[in-house]
Amino acid sequence: MDFTEETASDAVVASFANTEDPRLRAVLGSLTRHLHDFVREVRPSHDEWAKAVDFLTEVGQTCDETRQEFILLSDVLGVSMLVETINGQHGGTENTVLGPFHAVESPQRDAGENIDLLGEGEPCVVTGRVVSTDGEPLRGASVDIWQCTSEGFYDVQQPDVQPLGNGRGLFRSDDDGRFWFRTVVPSHYPIPTDGPVGALLETARRHPYRPAHIHLLAEAAGHEPVTTHLFVADSPYIDSDAVFAVKQSLVTEFVQVDDEDQAKAYGVQAPFRLVDVEISLETEGRLA
Amino acid sequence: MDFTEETASDAVVASFANTEDPRLRAVLGSLTRHLHDFVREVRPSHDEWAKAVDFLTEVGQTCDETRQEFILLSDVLGVSMLVETINGQHGGTENTVLGPFHAVESPQRDAGENIDLLGEGEPCVVTGRVVSTDGEPLRGASVDIWQCTSEGFYDVQQPDVQPLGNGRGLFRSDDDGRFWFRTVVPSHYPIPTDGPVGALLETARRHPYRPAHIHLLAEAAGHEPVTTHLFVADSPYIDSDAVFAVKQSLVTEFVQVDDEDQAKAYGVQAPFRLVDVEISLETEGRLA
Known part of the structure; x- marks a missing residue:
């Protein structure tokens, strides 16, 4: 079956089926479905997705021994x-x-x-x-x-x-x-x-x-x-x-x-x- | 109103209300809701969330001029x-x-x-x-x-x-x-x-x-x-x-x-x- 907006999440979730740890398998499945839902909802252009990738990369590269920018991102998004x-x-x-x-x-x-x-x-x-x-x-x-x-x-x-x-x-x-x-x-x-x-x-x-x-x-x-x-x-x-x-x-x-x-x-x-x-x-x- | 599992998403979405660009405002709102849905579904422990932060940090820090690990992550999750x-x-x-x-x-x-x-x-x-x-x-x-x-x-x-x-x-x-x-x-x-x-x-x-x-x-x-x-x-x-x-x-x-x-x-x-x-x-x- 082709990878389409409808089949995408099932295909990726299935790819994680052999993950031994059942907790990790469930987390990866849930992550996949919610992340895909987000993408299907906002329908990013190629440029927008590239900007999102650049942003996340910069967040990672701002981290060092005394600075944790991903926790900060988690904080301001209310996730922490x-x-x-x-x-x-x-x-x-x-x-x-x-x-x-x-x-x-x-x-x-x-x-x-x-x-x-x-x-x-x-x-x-x-x-x-x-x-x-x-x-x-x-x-x-x-x-x-x-x-x-x-x-x-x-x-x-x-x-x-x-x-x-x-x-x-x-x-x-x-x-x-x-x-x-x-x-x-x-x-x-x-x-x-x-x-x-x-x-x-x-x-x-x-x-x-x-x-x-x-x-x-x-x-x-x-x-x-x-x-x-x-x-x-x-x-x-x-x-x-x-x-x-x-x-x-x-x-x-x-x-x-x-x-x-x-x-x-x-x-x-x-x-x-x-x-x-x-x-x-x-x-x-x-x-x- | 207190920040609870029920009020969390509305509170964070409201914090983005003054974003001038309507597209960015919509994307941040959608991101917040889907990310919170994911967190409410998997109910990560503190340790698990810390591991997720560590993983994302490592992905960011693996990137350099010729390596883009966040695109790779986007690829293997079917998002690209x-x-x-x-x-x-x-x-x-x-x-x-x-x-x-x-x-x-x-x-x-x-x-x-x-x-x-x-x-x-x-x-x-x-x-x-x-x-x-x-x-x-x-x-x-x-x-x-x-x-x-x-x-x-x-x-x-x-x-x-x-x-x-x-x-x-x-x-x-x-x-x-x-x-x-x-x-x-x-x-x-x-x-x-x-x-x-x-x-x-x-x-x-x-x-x-x-x-x-x-x-x-x-x-x-x-x-x-x-x-x-x-x-x-x-x-x-x-x-x-x-x-x-x-x-x-x-x-x-x-x-x-x-x-x-x-x-x-x-x-x-x-x-x-x-x-x-x-x-x-x-x-x-x-x-x-």
Whole structure:
């Protein structure tokens, strides 16, 4: 039978019939059908398809040890967040994307320690509690924190300006599941715009910004870990994250506190911002 | 509204709403919906999605001035041939993929000239006629020919072995629309297998071979050009071209001729193979 618009997908799917791994065989079949559906729908000219090939090639060639432009493309097409959503916890604190900046191990820090090593920006105190979905406090949970500065840069992006570990800390919850740390309010920031994905956003008149957030990865024995963000409620772009990672339940009030005594109790200067969060973890295995 | 499996596609499509070019806006919207459908169907784990990103990155990084691994990926997924089919002539000789080896200009050659400059392999005579779809001969049509050797290599792949222009010729049809040339029977050959696309084929237990063929690009004033192949009917892999480019109407008998007088008339040694083709071109503009 000839290769036509009607027979194309069956022919290509059949070519993958001898793939041993049944999962890979199913993925290749599904990819073929959806990719062909896309092509049949948009009916690209030869020139348009050549441009698509050139774009993908440039995305691949923009990648190096510290830059992953295909993840960026996946991010701005909402695919990373869709994969995150599909693999999400159900019941506990909602998850969101890991992002590319969990690149180095966070230094272990004591309760209350300041993860801001630069002393620039608006002081901020984060207090929190790790609990199970039935409300029981989880002691000894690990809470991994990473964030950018008040200027919008992660430590790994500014090796000449920031000491490695700035904006990062690995904390343990106490007997009541509590943890706390001092920091500065992070800034919104753009995803990298000097590659083909940036050019795509510009052509589409989309801004490249992510609203301000603190990353948090919480793990406790016998529970499902959660990778999430605390989004700063009054940040610019809170309604139009370039990578679609905002969930309403993760938008957190960073409350301004002017009280000198409260500032003194936390060891910061007034005014400062105070955040309180509860991280709730699903019991392990309940999702399977 | 939160980003969920249900709202994801609308949210991403909406983010492209300000794209000025309506065609690009439509393509990005369609891409988003089909890509999300694929992801929702296969429900990749984080690890699986990371593997997909790694694969695409490797495909991009395998590309250089003489290697286009993304076209190869498009080829083995049947997408290149689907794009070709969508943009095909209707009514005249059927088209098929251009392929990556039309890389250099073919030397102009006289009727009957031998495009085989090595003198190795089975002698072959190709005679043909270029006509319009209503059967009128087209004089002065250009017929661009390129093919691999009897060993399965194009000139550009073996700069140390083959003179540039071996297996290539640009011919003009005569007053009766006729053209002819001498050559050798081309061999089947594998697409490049030393990159990620080759690894994919191996994992899928797919062979990388294309059946033997001669490329032909015919153009005549007032007519739609056609890019096509003459496939050698008794070639291995004629029923399983790795890039899905075979159409039944393009499978051509390369008839063995033992007759010494006929050989002499064409200026070749017996036995040789004789091919006769008619290339029919659609009137210009009738497809629009």
